[in-house]
Amino acid sequence: MTDTSHGVGGLTFDKTKRSWPNEMNIFFALLIIVIIFEILGQILPYMNGQSFLFDTRGRFDTIFNEARLQIIILQVAIIGIIALGVTQVIITAGIDLSSGPLVAATAMIAMSFAQTELVNGNPNPKAIFGLWAMDLPVIVPVVVGLLFGAMIGAINGTFVAYFRIPPFIATLGMFLICRGIALWWSAGRPVSFPTESYKFIGSGMMPVVWFLSLAVIFHIILRYTVYGKHTYAIGSNEEAARMSGINVRRHKVMVYMIASMLAAFAGVVLSAKASTAQAGMGEFYELFAIAMAVIGGISLTGGRGSIIGTVLGAMVLGVIRSGFTFVKLDGSYQLMAMGGIIIAAVILDQYRQRNRA
Amino acid sequence: MSDEVVLRTQDLTKYYGGVHALEGANFEMKKGEHIAIMGDNGAGKSTFVRQITGVEQRTRGDVWLYGEEVSFAGPLDAREAGIETVFQTLALADDLDVPDNLFLGREKTFADWLGPFRFLDYKAMRKATLAGLEKTGVKIPNIKNTIRNMSGGQRQCVAIARTATFHSRLTIMDEPTAALGVQETAQVENIIRTLKEAGEPLILVSHNMRQVMDLVDRIIVFRRGRICANLRKEDTNGEDVVAYITGAKTQPEYADAAA
Numbered sequence: 001m002t003d004t005s006h007g008v009g010g011l012t013f014d015k016t017k018r019s020w021p022n023e024m025n026i027f028f029a030l031l032i033i034v035i036i037f038e039i040l041g042q043i044l045p046y047m048n049g050q051s052f053l054f055d056t057r058g059r060f061d062t063i064f065n066e067a068r069l070q071i072i073i074l075q076v077a078i079i080g081i082i083a084l085g086v087t088q089v090i091i092t093a094g095i096d097l098s099s100g101p102l103v104a105a106t107a108m109i110a111m112s113f114a115q116t117e118l119v120n121g122n123p124n125p126k127a128i129f130g131l132w133a134m135d136l137p138v139i140v141p142v143v144v145g146l147l148f149g150a151m152i153g154a155i156n157g158t159f160v161a162y163f164r165i166p167p168f169i170a171t172l173g174m175f176l177i178c179r180g181i182a183l184w185w186s187a188g189r190p191v192s193f194p195t196e197s198y199k200f201i202g203s204g205m206m207p208v209v210w211f212l213s214l215a216v217i218f219h220i221i222l223r224y225t226v227y228g229k230h231t232y233a234i235g236s237n238e239e240a241a242r243m244s245g246i247n248v249r250r251h252k253v254m255v256y257m258i259a260s261m262l263a264a265f266a267g268v269v270l271s272a273k274a275s276t277a278q279a280g281m282g283e284f285y286e287l288f289a290i291a292m293a294v295i296g297g298i299s300l301t302g303g304r305g306s307i308i309g310t311v312l313g314a315m316v317l318g319v320i321r322s323g324f325t326f327v328k329l330d331g332s333y334q335l336m337a338m339g340g341i342i343i344a345a346v347i348l349d350q351y352r353q354r355n356r357a
Numbered sequence: 358m359s360d361e362v363v364l365r366t367q368d369l370t371k372y373y374g375g376v377h378a379l380e381g382a383n384f385e386m387k388k389g390e391h392i393a394i395m396g397d398n399g400a401g402k403s404t405f406v407r408q409i410t411g412v413e414q415r416t417r418g419d420v421w422l423y424g425e426e427v428s429f430a431g432p433l434d435a436r437e438a439g440i441e442t443v444f445q446t447l448a449l450a451d452d453l454d455v456p457d458n459l460f461l462g463r464e465k466t467f468a469d470w471l472g473p474f475r476f477l478d479y480k481a482m483r484k485a486t487l488a489g490l491e492k493t494g495v496k497i498p499n500i501k502n503t504i505r506n507m508s509g510g511q512r513q514c515v516a517i518a519r520t521a522t523f524h525s526r527l528t529i530m531d532e533p534t535a536a537l538g539v540q541e542t543a544q545v546e547n548i549i550r551t552l553k554e555a556g557e558p559l560i561l562v563s564h565n566m567r568q569v570m571d572l573v574d575r576i577i578v579f580r581r582g583r584i585c586a587n588l589r590k591e592d593t594n595g596e597d598v599v600a601y602i603t604g605a606k607t608q609p610e611y612a613d614a615a616a
Contacts, residue, residue, distance in 0.1 A: 226464050227473040229453070233461055236450035243412070243448040244462030245433025254473065303452035 022297045022304075022352070026312040030319060037323035044327060052326055068322060070205065076318035077207035078273070080311070081266040082289040083296075084211075084218050085259030087310045090293050091222075092255050093235040093302025094160060094167035099263035099289055101178035102152055103282030106267030108182050110145035111191040111277035114138070114198035126192040128185075138197040142268055149264025150257050152178065157256030161249035175286070182279040192276040202273030210269055211314075214262065219307040231255060235302025263289075291338065292317055295345040299353075316341070361388040362424060363527055363558045364409070369418035371404050378404040380582045382418070386575075389556045391549070393569040396579030397602055402562045405579065406531050410442045411435040423526065433462060439526030443516045443533050455500035456486040459519050489522030492555075493548045510541025517548050520557075528552060529560045534568065546572060566595045578602055585611045 037052040055065045082099045089096045115124050117134035124134070152174060159170040185191075200206065222228035230251050233241040242248050266285070271277040296313025298305030317338060324334040364386045371379040379401045386392050394402045408415040411429025420427050422438055429435040432442070449458050456479070465478040465485070486500055495514040504512055513533055520528045530549075534542040549572050552559055563569050569576060570590065578586040578601040586601040586608045600606040 221474055224476050224479075225471070225474045226466060226477060229457060229461075229464060229477060230473075232452055233450040233457075236452040237448075240448040240450050241461070243432050243444065245431065245436065246462050251473075303450070 023306065023308045023312060025348075025352075026295070026297055026309055026316065030312060030316050033316065033319050033323065037319070037326060040323075040327050047327065050326075052323065068326075070208075072318040072322045073208050073211075073315070074205065075321060076292070076314045077211035078266050078270050079285050079288045079317075080211045080292065080314040081207075081214055081269065082263045082285055083292040083310050083314055084214055084307060085262035086286075086289045087293045087296070087298050087305060087307060088218070088222065088231055088255050089167070089259045090290070090298045090300060091231050091235045091302060091305055092252060093238070093300075094252070094256070095171060095290070095300070096156065096256065096259050096263075097168065097171040097286050097290075098152065098156060098174035098178055099259070099266075100282040100285035100287070101175050101182060102149065102260060102263045103267040103270060103285055104182035104277075104279055105152075105178045105185070106145045106148055106264040107271035107277035107281050108185040108191055108279065109148050110141040110264075110268045111194060111198075111271045112141075112185070113144050114141035114194040114272075115191070116193050116195050119193045124193050126190065128191055135195055138195065138201070141194075141198060142201070142265075145264045145268045146261050149261040149267075152264075153257035153260025154253060156260060157253030160256065161252035179279070182281075185279070188279055190276050190278045191271075194272065194275055198272050199275055200272070202269045202271070207269050207273060210265070212311075214265075215307055215311050222307055227251075227254070232303055235304075237303075288317065291342050294342055294349075297345075297349060299349060300346075313345075362386070363388050363390070363422070364560075365421040366409070367419045367421075369405065369408055369420065370416045371401075371408055371413065372416045377582050379408065379415075382584050384577065384584065386558060386560070388558055390575060391553055391559045391561065391573040393573040393576045394560060394562045394579060395564070395569060395576055395598060395602060399581075400579040400602075401582040402579050403531055404582070406442065406529055406560070406562060409435070410440055410529060436463070436523070439523075441520035441523060441525035441528050443513070443520065443528075443530040449504045449512055449516060451505040452503055454503050455490075455497060455515055455518075456482040458504060458515055459486050459489065459522050463523075485522055486518075489518050492522075492551075493518050493520075494551050495544075495548060508541070510537050510544055513537060513541070513545055514548065517545065520552075525557070527558050527560070529562075531562045532564065533561070534563070534565065542568070566598065569598075570595060580604055580607075583611070587611075 034053055041047045041050045041052045051065065053064055053068065055062050082103070086096050086099060112128040113133055113136055115127060115134055117124060117131060119125065127134070156171055156174055159165045160167045222231065230241065230246050233244070233246060234248055234251060238248060267282065270281060292313040293305065293310050294300065294313070295316050296305065296309030296311070298309060320337055320341065321334055324337065362385055364384065366382055366384040369379060369382040369384070382405055394405065396402050407413045409420060411431050411434050422440070427438060429438065435442070450461060453461070460482045465481045466475040467478050469475045483500065490497060490500070495518045497511065497514070504515065507515070517530070517533065534545050537545065546568060549559065549561070553572070561569070561573060574590055576588045576590065576593065576598060577584055578588070578598065580602065588598065588601070597606070
């Protein structure tokens with residue numbers, strides 16, 4: 001036998017192409033953005049040479065401006081929890097637009113089971129249910145919220161997987177339905193005055209704790225379990241996944257359920273943090289969650305991306321938001337800049353794919 | 358070649374609505390045999406394969422595998438029974454690497470009590486992959502490469518290596534070299550020879566006359582959904598086979614196919 005038995009066309013291993021994970025690019029983009037704000041702090045005349053990242057005032061014995069670091073991650077933590085789920089949906093080549101309104105609907109529903117009976121000695125003015133629903137153990141509202149999320153996710157997944165409705169349309173419908181549920185639940189009135197134990201779920205840095213622990217859990221699940229492998233396989237080549245004997249439809253329902261349960265949990269954390277639930281909560285959350293995933297290198301065509309990427313994508317959005325506040329540019333500029341960065345991220349991703357092919 | 362019958366079909370038939378894609382196919386193959394299935398486009402070759410492998414449900418007829426009557430609900434059932442298929446369209450996930458693809462749908466795992474979240478045993482899968490590649494003579498320097506980064510021939514080799522990794526009892530290849538270049542085709546043909554030496558039974562669906570004459574013991578010709586010839590390689594030649602494919606000739610025992 002000649003050298004044909006030696007690997008067709010000589011499959012070689014190009015180290016330079018493999019040892020550079022996509023996540024490194026996002027990490028460097030993050031560094032560059034931080035450096036830009038650092039420089040802006042030095043050169044903009046009205047900034048008086050303030051530092052973006054470092055503690056220059058010397059009031060505390062720290063290198064970094066810890067307050068800023070905390071704010072950066074705190075303000076993206078809740079949307080980040082949603083993004084962890086959206087990431088999985090996008091990896092299966094789907095999309096979930098319903099998460100923002102689901103946050104609001106879950107916040108309203110969960111909060112109704114988390115109210116206290118007495119507010120400053122008076123009956124709770126925002127009470128939804130009777131006394132039986134007052135001062136329940138904190139597990140009750142959390143479980144109710146998660147079950148509601150699971151139900152919405154199961155409906156999303158069933159429409160996508162069994163009725164073959166495009167994910168964009170199915171979840172767009174659910175987007176409106178959930179906003180409707182949020183408005184209908186208490187006829188538009190806010191639900192407030194939760195128990196102390198419920199408030200604790202969203203107090204201080206708790207949202208960050210939830211976000212990072214869930215990120216670690218789902219990183220492990222996506223990379224090291226059968227669930228994760230099948231999620232990638234379905235997004236990569238659905239037909240191949242089916243022929244390999246994977247129950248594609250059941251798996252998709254599971255992915256949408258997990259995504260919606262994460263969004264529901266974000267609703268619980270958000271209402272706990274705000275100590276109130278309002279029907280208008282979570283506006284644009286679904287879009288920011290998708291943006292985090294896309295900036296984090298999750299390919300909208302499915303099959304590629306990681307939780308690490310999404311966490312970095314969340315950090316990019318957090319840094320941009322803090323940075324614009326830091327250089328005293330208001331929200332309108334932030335939105336424009338974020339929009340530009342999302343488009344740039346997709347262009348870069350396509351460029352990378354072309355180079356690889 | 359022993360007398361043990363690997364696969365037998367009786368009156369295997371498939372209608373797609375009013376289209377009679379496959380009509381009364383009676384087929385038998387013995388252990389160690391390599392059989393080619395030939396025929397024009399739409400003659401029913403792929404339909405025949407799809408009925409055996411459980412990708413589709415047959416309209417009527419029976420299938421026996423190693424003397425046992427089988428009826429597969431899906432491709433995974435067929436694989437579990439030992440039928441490995443290399444499909445015309447490659448059933449590989451582009452973003453996964455070689456072991457992931459070989460074990461897709463039947464991963465080696467631990468902590469199985471976790472249900473869908475049971476852990477993947479990457480180490481065991483890597484080991485089994487290397488063993489399978491060695492058995493088929495496929496040499497892939499880095500099995501951690503994703504399929505996306507591979508050439509058509511390499512992809513096909515991965516698809517074929519699947520059969521060797523799982524000690525298949527019957528291998529079916531549906532036009533494995535249709536999309537490949539000369540050198541890549543040679544590689545795939547070498548793998549088929551390796552399987553032959555190992556006595557692994559194989560059904561090869563192919564359009565390539567030279568390849569068929571080179572590799573198999575017996576040729577089954579399909580025409581318009583029916584089997585019209587069953588030829589031993591020694592008793593035939595390329596022209597003869599073409600005559601059967603085009604309908605210029607029909608073997609007497611398959612006379613009803615001529616209609």
